[in-house]
Amino acid sequence: MFHDGDTSRGVHFVQLSHREAVAFAQRETKLLFVYLHAPAHHESELFCAQVLADPTMTAYVNQNFVAWGGNVRDGDAFSLSAGLKPTGYPCVAILDSVSGGSGSASLVMSCEGFIDVDVLISACEEALAGQNASLDDARARHAEVDASRRLREEQDAAFAESLARDAARARELDAQREAEEAERRRVEEERRAVEEETKKAEEAERQRVEEIEARRASKASKLRDEPADGADGVSKLAVRLPDGSRAERRFHSTDTIADVYDFVDTLEELDEVSYSLVTNFPRRTFARSERVSLVDAGVHPNGAMFVQTESS
Known part of the structure; x- marks a missing residue:
């Protein structure tokens, strides 16, 4: 029982x-x-x-x-x-x-x-x-001990919660700092990349300009004198440039397309490294290396050509 x-x-x-x-x-x-x-x-x-x-x-x-x-x-x-x-x-x-x-x-x-x-x-x-009296005293002591214990537990819990909040805030700040640092590195890398590309573009432009200027000076020093107006065997040629301007010159009928390229290379208005010379009627594109006379090219005694660039 x-x-x-x-x-x-x-x-x-x-x-x-x-x-x-x-x-x-x-x-x-x-x-x-x-x-x-x-x-x-x-x-x-x-x-x-x-x-x-x-x-x-x-x-x-x-x-x-x-x-x-x-x-x-x-x-x-x-x-x-x-x-x-x-x-x-x-x-x-x-x-x-x-x-x-x-x-x-x-x-x-x-x-x-x-x-x-x-x-x-x-x-x-x-x-x-x-x-009863001793039991009441004991219960009061127990209640006091329990209250103190609960207070300690509540304080410990509050302290633990505070520590957890602080730890969470610290992690949040660390994550924020890491994100900010990553963003700073990204912006810096982007800035450096842009700066590098700018330097490359500037260097390429500088080289292009130097190449054009060197070519212009070289061709100007080698270009044959322009024949007199009205002389026998003179071809009058007009060349339209990409900016819409025109350049005219007299050539010997025996001069070639290469001589026309040399003339165009000396023009200040031309700011291109690579280009082609083209006739309209009939439409024909002449390469720089061609040794075709002006007579055979169909631009004697008068003719017109235009400069065609990669972008035009």
């Missing part, structure tokens, strides 16, 4: 050793209701059936005490009975493990032999009344 798992009826005896029950009652700040069962005593079974199983008794014990019971034939209950030294059975005792606070228990009340429900409840009530 002391180890029945069903706590919905009867006295709720804790499933612990009696020393563990003493410690448990101290933590619960309740007196310990002890029942020592002696099967050899004929009144023991009657006491269990008529007193301990009585609904009023069970409700009273379960509400006011921590209950522990044992058979004196078992070692644990036998050890406790040796300490209590009851003179008869069944035996009910009330132990106080709360007031001392040292883990030991003192005997508050004991009833030996068969007694009815009313008498047992009256004896328990008297025992409770005598211990």
Whole structure:
């Protein structure tokens, strides 16, 4: 009857050793209701059936005490009975493990032999009344300890939460700094790339201009003198440039397209490295390397050509 798992009826005896029950009652700040069962005593079974199983008794014990019971034939209950030294059975005792606070228990009340429900409840009530002051003090101390513990836990939790927030903020700031640093590096790399491209473009333009100027100077120094107007075998040629301007010159009819290229190369209005000379009627493109005379090119005694660039 002391180890029945069903706590919905009867006295709720804790499933612990009696020393563990003493410690448990101290933590619960309740007196310990002890029942020592002696099967050899004929009144023991009657006491269990008529007193301990009585609904009023069970409700009273379960509400006011921590209950522990044992058979004196078992070692644990036998050890406790040796300490209590009851003179008869069944035996009910009330132990106080709360007031001392040292883990030991003192005997508050004991009833030996068969007694009815009313008498047992009256004896328990008297025992409770005598211990109420010390129980209240103990409960107040426990409440204070619990309040202090809860306060510490709340403070620890708040501190941990603060640390977590600080850590999260630190991670956020680190991530922000990393993102800013990555953006700074990207902008710097982009700036350097643009700067490098600009330098390359400037260098290419400088080389292009130098090439044009060098070519212009070289061709001007080698260009044959322009024949006199009205002389025999003179070809008059007009060349239209990409900017819309026109350049005119007289050539010998025996001059070639290469000589026309040399002339065009000297013009300040021309700002191109590569270009082609083209006639319109009939449309024909002449390469720089062609050694075609002006007569064979169809531009003698008068003719017109235009400069065609890659972009035009």
